Amino acid sequence: MNNEWLNNLRSRMDDHEEDVPEGLWDGIKDELFAGEENNSIPGFIPEIHEGGADKKEKGASGGQKSLFYRLGGIAAAIALLFLLTKILPQNDTGRTLSQKPADVKTEDEKNSLKSIENEQGSSKEVKPKTEAFLADNILNIDSSEKITAQRYAESRAENQAENHQKIQDIFKLPTASESFQQESRIAQKVPSVDDTVKESAKEQTSDEVLFKEEKLKEIYAENTKRNTPKSRDKKSWMLSMLTGNVASNSAEQQFPGYASITGKAMNVEQVFTTSEHHDDPLTAILLANQSQPVEARIRHKVPVTFGLSLYYNLGKKWGIGTGLNYTKLASELHSGTENNYIKGDQTVHYIGIPVQVNYNVIQKGRFTGYITGGALLEKPVSGSVTTTYVVNDEIKESSKERLDHKPLQFSVNTAVGFQLKVIDKVGIYAEPGIGYHFKEENAPNTIYKEKPFHFNMKFGIRVLLD
Amino acid sequence: MEESKEQILVKHLLKKEEAAWKELFGAYSGNLAYVCSRYVAEKEDVHDVLQNSFIKMFRSIESFEYRGSGSLKAWMTRITVNESLKHIKQKGDFKSAVEVDDLPDIPNEEEPDFEEIPRDNIMMMIRSLPEGYRTVFNLYVFEKKSHKEIAGLLGIAENSSASQFHRAKGLLVQKIKEFKMSKKAQYE
Numbered sequence: 001m002n003n004e005w006l007n008n009l010r011s012r013m014d015d016h017e018e019d020v021p022e023g024l025w026d027g028i029k030d031e032l033f034a035g036e037e038n039n040s041i042p043g044f045i046p047e048i049h050e051g052g053a054d055k056k057e058k059g060a061s062g063g064q065k066s067l068f069y070r071l072g073g074i075a076a077a078i079a080l081l082f083l084l085t086k087i088l089p090q091n092d093t094g095r096t097l098s099q100k101p102a103d104v105k106t107e108d109e110k111n112s113l114k115s116i117e118n119e120q121g122s123s124k125e126v127k128p129k130t131e132a133f134l135a136d137n138i139l140n141i142d143s144s145e146k147i148t149a150q151r152y153a154e155s156r157a158e159n160q161a162e163n164h165q166k167i168q169d170i171f172k173l174p175t176a177s178e179s180f181q182q183e184s185r186i187a188q189k190v191p192s193v194d195d196t197v198k199e200s201a202k203e204q205t206s207d208e209v210l211f212k213e214e215k216l217k218e219i220y221a222e223n224t225k226r227n228t229p230k231s232r233d234k235k236s237w238m239l240s241m242l243t244g245n246v247a248s249n250s251a252e253q254q255f256p257g258y259a260s261i262t263g264k265a266m267n268v269e270q271v272f273t274t275s276e277h278h279d280d281p282l283t284a285i286l287l288a289n290q291s292q293p294v295e296a297r298i299r300h301k302v303p304v305t306f307g308l309s310l311y312y313n314l315g316k317k318w319g320i321g322t323g324l325n326y327t328k329l330a331s332e333l334h335s336g337t338e339n340n341y342i343k344g345d346q347t348v349h350y351i352g353i354p355v356q357v358n359y360n361v362i363q364k365g366r367f368t369g370y371i372t373g374g375a376l377l378e379k380p381v382s383g384s385v386t387t388t389y390v391v392n393d394e395i396k397e398s399s400k401e402r403l404d405h406k407p408l409q410f411s412v413n414t415a416v417g418f419q420l421k422v423i424d425k426v427g428i429y430a431e432p433g434i435g436y437h438f439k440e441e442n443a444p445n446t447i448y449k450e451k452p453f454h455f456n457m458k459f460g461i462r463v464l465l466d
Numbered sequence: 467m468e469e470s471k472e473q474i475l476v477k478h479l480l481k482k483e484e485a486a487w488k489e490l491f492g493a494y495s496g497n498l499a500y501v502c503s504r505y506v507a508e509k510e511d512v513h514d515v516l517q518n519s520f521i522k523m524f525r526s527i528e529s530f531e532y533r534g535s536g537s538l539k540a541w542m543t544r545i546t547v548n549e550s551l552k553h554i555k556q557k558g559d560f561k562s563a564v565e566v567d568d569l570p571d572i573p574n575e576e577e578p579d580f581e582e583i584p585r586d587n588i589m590m591m592i593r594s595l596p597e598g599y600r601t602v603f604n605l606y607v608f609e610k611k612s613h614k615e616i617a618g619l620l621g622i623a624e625n626s627s628a629s630q631f632h633r634a635k636g637l638l639v640q641k642i643k644e645f646k647m648s649k650k651a652q653y654e
Binding site: 004005006008009010012013015016017018019020021022023024025027028029031032033 | 509
């Protein structure tokens, strides 16, 4: 038998091994042991679910209540951002004024009374404002101001006429009144900042002041709700300001012949109807370019984005965030030849609301690496096109029109982020990423439409609020 | 008489302990993957067939009888081969592949020398055989089945199995030769 080699082959290959397909054991385990695991802990899992549901319900009801305050907080933060840059010099004078009388306690009564008037009347003059600070300071220092406290108490329905709770009120009201003052001061857009500065009795950076401000408002929110769950203290908020270019480079469209800014080629009919009048600038351009090759170029400039966002950490790894974005898209049209052409400038301003989910991949000391993904809904708030007709390098006519078709723009994005903590609670970050803008036929011809898929780079500052 | 490791493992397997089954998987899955991929060409199918095989083992471990060292492996291999054949039959294109008769007879008198050829390459050669040829070849050579048994297993005529095997053998000899030639060419 000449099949001896086959026996050799068999013995040779006997203990040969091949790569085991990936995930095979997992599949087998799922098939064979998943059921048993379920049986082993009946009643345990449902318990967890119940607990989770309970928590969720609580969170939801609490969340709805606090949503208003959160939104208010965001709005106030934006307002403060602008105010801080504007009133900073004023702050300094305010501080010196308020610090001096803090030592003098003789004017207690008068000032505090005035402060009440001031806050209730919400006068906007400078002088009463200063006096308000005096009052605040005294209030903070002197907790025996029961009259003032009582008046605040009266202004609040829950606190009304509860004599047996007086001791409690005395303890609670200073905070309540403080936050009330805080509120009224925000309403007045007065630099309440220096009060916070004084309270902590140190010099702080503007960022930290911002952070404090936010915190006090949180306290206010808690006071009004009275029974805010304690767990809230543990959750951490992050405020971030960002800027960046949505796309890493500009885009250019080019086509032969004439075109309008919408990117559509002008048809002959259009050209003829517009050239009825002899002194029409378009006719002039057409005539001047008669024997020359013409082409249209549309250049979309690099988009500019500014934004403010608020992040909320869900545990150590995950976080969700939302905020407000502003984006400016500009495009240029050059249709014709070098000397005779139609020039178009289109500017569209977008306001967008992003929703982001963050996942922290790595955290080492000051450095945090994370991935983020989300969606952005943008509404063009205004847009305009300026059309200029240039004949022989001379502007013949210029007209401006507003854009009418402004549909919502939806986009999705994902990015890898790097964050570096600069000082406690303040970090800078950079996020290179990719995004995709869903096409909207009626939308103005922008870079979103021309390059729906793009790379982008965002960077900004993050402030941790806890 | 002292129990061998294999027997101890089987005891735990009978108790359906996850750790024991994981150990079994770790020890034999590589070899079974080789057995399976002799029959089944597609990687994904290999995955499915192996998974089904292990599930079958799990459900029928009670029927396993220990007959000395290596019997567990033999048992597992049998199940895997059966599952592989089941898969090939289910795929349906098995019969037609087996009945292909258009290859000329390759005369082979000499015994090929494959000792220097790496096992991975031998495996590749086996796998590159047409499915029908390969199945018969595998069953005859590796599972030591007779042509009668193969005919019964695959539902084909006995002489058909013999001719399939003959051609498979011829093709393999040719492949070994080609491989050696190409190796030689590389060194020259």
